[in-house]
Amino acid sequence: MPLSQHLLTAEAVAGQVDLHCHSSASDGILSPEALVSRAKLAGVTLLALTDHDTVAGFAAAQVAAGQENIVLLPGIELTARWGRQVVHIVGLNIDPASAAMGVAIDTRDQLRDQRAREIAARLEKRGFVGALEGARRLAGAGVIGRPHFARWLVEAGHLPDEGKAFKRYLGSGKAGDVAVAWPDMADTIGSIHAAGGAAVLAHPLKYGLTRMRLQSLLGEFHGAGGDAVEVVCGQQNPVQTREILALLERVGAVREKGKPLLASLGSDFHQPDQPWRELGSVRLPEGVEPVWALWRT
Known part of the structure; x- marks a missing residue:
């Protein structure tokens, strides 16, 4: 049962929140259990495990989270495409056992193989x-x-x-940079919604887009039903954070009708020797509406 059928208490968001990290179930180094323990040491009280195109680590992480008294959101980071651009869409508070998520994962398993x-x-x-x-x-x-x-x-x-x-x-443009026909961004958002989750555009500044192209991406993501954007992903310059917020304001001004895009954040943790992506190391700026407001009392 997805946590969205319940409500988050104030205690769940009282400490550090980290809604983007990876375990050994995808390309992270730590096991799901070790990752949860590390998050606890960092003061994280609300965590989402968002492995690439899999929920295989969630069950083990859920057991560890219960032992560590951490609220764990079931999550995933789905690979998608926007035109020719590869983008990553984080699904938060999904039902890992849903048929829609199973189809989305199976499709990507075949493409990855x-x-x-x-x-x-x-x-x-x-x-x-x-x-x-x-x-x-x-x-x-x-x-x-x-x-x-x-x-x-x-x-x-x-x-x-x-x-x-x-x-x-x-890397990009090298021999091992193999093009893949990943599922469309709009279809990916639909898969996340069908699984009961919220769709979050991951690390928007990491795609190397011009500001005009990035604004177009945000607008189309919003128009396709996207719920939130990672305003902060790993340690980043405050100027970059302000740039994302400014772009979100422009998108909101263009699309006056409908719900606004909420703000999400995450460390994008993969391994312990990367302090710029350490668990629990990031915070949202003041004055933004967090994605966890969707599930908060």
Whole structure:
């Protein structure tokens, strides 16, 4: 049963709130249980586990959250496309067992498997034999992604660190940057709503868009039924936060009718050695309406 059928108490949002993080069920390092324990140490009282295109880690995280007295929202970060642009849509307070979410995940599982095979084939042409098996082993039961190929390249001694792996082989425009026909953004928002959740546009500043294009993205996201935008994702310059808020105001001015876009936030935590993406390290600016108002008493 999704938590949206209940209401969040004041205690749930009294401490740090983190609505975007990743465990070893996708491309994070920590197990779901270890991630929840780390969140507790950081003072997090409301957490959403939002692994890429999977909810496989939620059950274990839910048990740990009960032991740590943390309110855990079931979440996911779905990969989608807006035209030719890949975007990420976070689903918050979804029903992980819903049929709609199952279809959305199965579709992306197939696309990710195809992409992994193509990445491996391209790497093997460059002499990196065993890339697919190595990446799958590192992913374990989790969703395979480019970070697993990067870790394998380092583990196998081909490169000194994961940053170099992305810079030379896996980053944008490189051999391992395989185009995928991800589901449309509007369809993705529909899948999240069908699963009882709220749709949040993740890290809008990380897509490398001009301000005009970003405003168009926000407008179309809003028009397609999107609920909120990550105003803060990881540690960012206050100027960047103000830019996002200004763009949201412009979108609201254009679309006077209908509900406004709410504000969300998250660390986008993946691993412990990235202090700029540490669990519980971000806060919303004053004067914004938080996405958790949807479920708050």
